[in-house]
Amino acid sequence: MPDAVVIGAGPNGLVAANVLADRGWSVEVLEAQDEPGGAVRSDRGVDPAFVSDLFSSFYPLSAASRVIRSLRLHEWGLRWSHAPAVVAHPLRDGRCAVLERDPERTAAGLDAFAPGDGAAWHDLHDLWTQIAPDALRALFTPFPPVRPGLRLAARLGPAEALRLARTxxxxxxxxxxxxxxxxxxxxxxxxxxxxxxxxxxxALGGGLGWLMCMLGQSVGFPVPVGGAGALTDALARRLADRGGTVRCGRRVTQVTVRDGRARGVRTADGEYVAAHRAVLADVTAPALYGGLVAWEHLPGRLRDDMRRFQWDVGTVKVDWALDRPVPWAADGPARAGTVHLADGVDELTRFAAQLARRLVPDRPFLVLGQMTTADPTRSPAGTESAWAYTHVPRTVAGDAGPDGVTGAWTRADRERMADRVEAVVETYAPGFRSTVRARRVLAPPTLEAMDANLRGGAVNGGTTALHQQLLFRPVPGAGRPETPVRGLYLASASAHPGGGVHGAPGANAARAALTRAASPSALLAAGRRGAGRARD
Incomplete structure (x- = not known):
């Protein structure tokens, strides 16, 4: 009987398992897919000569995460690589905003848009430098983050702390x-x-945008050398060296609850795996509450709250094998690992308004990744392994474009959407389509089939909006990994602090389990069980 069973071998599940194993717990991780990694995987499915990341690719949050850094994954083979520039956002008139690794260069580029904007960038960067250590501790620890919050308040003073909160x-x-x-x-x-x-x-968008920009300045947007799967491989190797086990192709269908406590799990083929101390679930909140755990074991109010749980929007991703680099019209994007494509903030608002109306956007905003630019091992010299993703409504009411995309995500829907994505790229990089050697289209049902946590193509485990963050994540009054079932902990992006590959939900769940196991009542109960076994 392992001390802990972890459901799901995504990054949060593997981080949780490693944290527990470091404290001497025996850990068994059960993964539904045939390989570990969740949304951190790569393959050669587009072209055998090209490495493509199936889901996530750039990892500023991993580089900034104290959790990930504490695991010292470089000792298990993980290496990071960077593109020359972090993010580029070109406009159709030829101008381009570039987030460089060097704040001075970023500021100089912004001054070209408007004199004085470079100084404004330095002001934002200086503020970040002042608060970053405590701000990141506050972000990645369970809510409420009392100690880092108090340090921030003491560092800034009450008035400036309020201004920071407003920002x-x-x-x-x-x-x-x-x-x-x-x-x-x-x-x-x-x-x-x-x-x-x-x-x-x-609300909160400015804070998130500022956070991502400042991480780009301080740690960049790094990628694992050899593909996203290298990060998963390092986590899995580390766990194996600590005595932990990952079993793939083992889909958990039930958390067994007796006397109000999680006792183990049952898999789709009927196997029962008992857990001596804890069950940690790297699954979405809707999959756990009323899914793996029957409603009869949960408070009635939780069932009502979960009806109000809001998913984030869906995602369509196109992977390409390009026979040469993207032929950008502007200078900046060729150096950047990540490129944003929308002709101004107003066009971003237009895109978001179409999503809110449940329309497939006619000019989708794209986040485009140039993986060979960031890591030359991804494809042969002179080529580019690239991708772009955009968001689509979870439920499609219509198509804002002329192609009749229905939202059923048939082959015809997928190809029309991919053509629309390529048309946007072509606007900023004339001749792009002639570089495409092969492509693959991942629509919401495809993404969900490859990772059940990506429900309907949602990649953040629930909306990032303020009403479902902090103590509202995943429901009001939560904000911590503990669940109403003793010994069961939510370890996925549905828990605070949410999406992104930083490992915090997994680490928070593991630490909560460790704390509970070390509590006087738990130690007394363990002693009673031991005495009972001795008498038997």
Missing amino acids: GLLPARRLGEEAFAGDGGRLLLAGNALHADLSPET
Whole structure:
């Protein structure tokens, strides 16, 4: 009987398992897919000569995460690589905002949009430098983050702490308008905010955009050498060296609850795996509550709250094998690992409004990754392994474009959407289509089939909007990994602090299990069980 059973071998599940194993717990991880990794995997499915990341690719949050750094994954083979520039956002008129690794170069580029915007960028960067250690601790620890919060308040003073809180809650459009006179800084903030499901007018978007920009300045947007799967491989090798086990092709269908406590899990083929101390679930909240755990074991109010749980929007991703680099019209994008494509903040608002109306956008905002630019091992010299993703409504009411995309995501839907994505790239890189050697289209049902946590193509385990963050994640009054069932912990992106590959939900769940096991009542109960076994 393992001390802990972890459901799901995504990054959060593997981080949780490693944290427990470091404390001497025996851990068994059960994964439904045939390989570990969740949304951190790569393959050669587009072209055998090209490595393609199936889901996530760039990992600023991993580089900034104390959790990930503490695991010292370089000792298990993980190496990071960077593109020459972090993010580029070109406009159709030829201008381009570039987030460089060097704040001085970023500021100089923004001054070209409007004199004085470089100084404004330095102001934002200086503030980040002042608060970063405590801000990141607050972000990655269970809510409420008392100690880092108190340190931040003491460092800034009450008045400046309130101003910081206001800045973090601002929509991306408003923060951009307050900070910058020109388009460049506004584009960087708003484009980075739309990595999640936050429109330029949504509260918290400015804070998220600022966070991502500042991480780009401090740690870059690194990628694992050899593909995203290298990060998973390092986590899995580390766990194996600590005595942990990962079993793939083992889909958990039930968490067994007796006397209000999680006792183990049952798999689709009927196997029962008992857990001596804890069950940690790297699954979405809707999959856990009322799914793996029957409602009869849960409070009635939780069932009501889960009816209000809001998913983030769906995703369509196109992977390409290109026989040469993308022929960008502007200079900046050729050096960047990540490129944002939308002709200004107003176009981002237009895109978000179409999603809100449940329309497939006619000019989708794209996040485009140039993987060989970031890591030359991804494809043969002179070529490019690339991808782009965009968001689509979870339920499609219509198509804002002329192609009749239905949202059923048939082959015809997928190909029409991929053509639309390529048309956007072609606008900023004339001749792009002639570089395409092969492509693959991953629509919402495809993504979900490859990773059940990506329900309907949602990549953040639930909306990033303020009403489902902090103590509201996944439901009001939560914000911590503990669940109403003793010994059961939510370890996925549905728990605070949410999506992104940083390992915090997994680490928080593991530490909660360790704390509970070390509590006086738990130790007394363990002693009673031991005495009972001795008598037997």
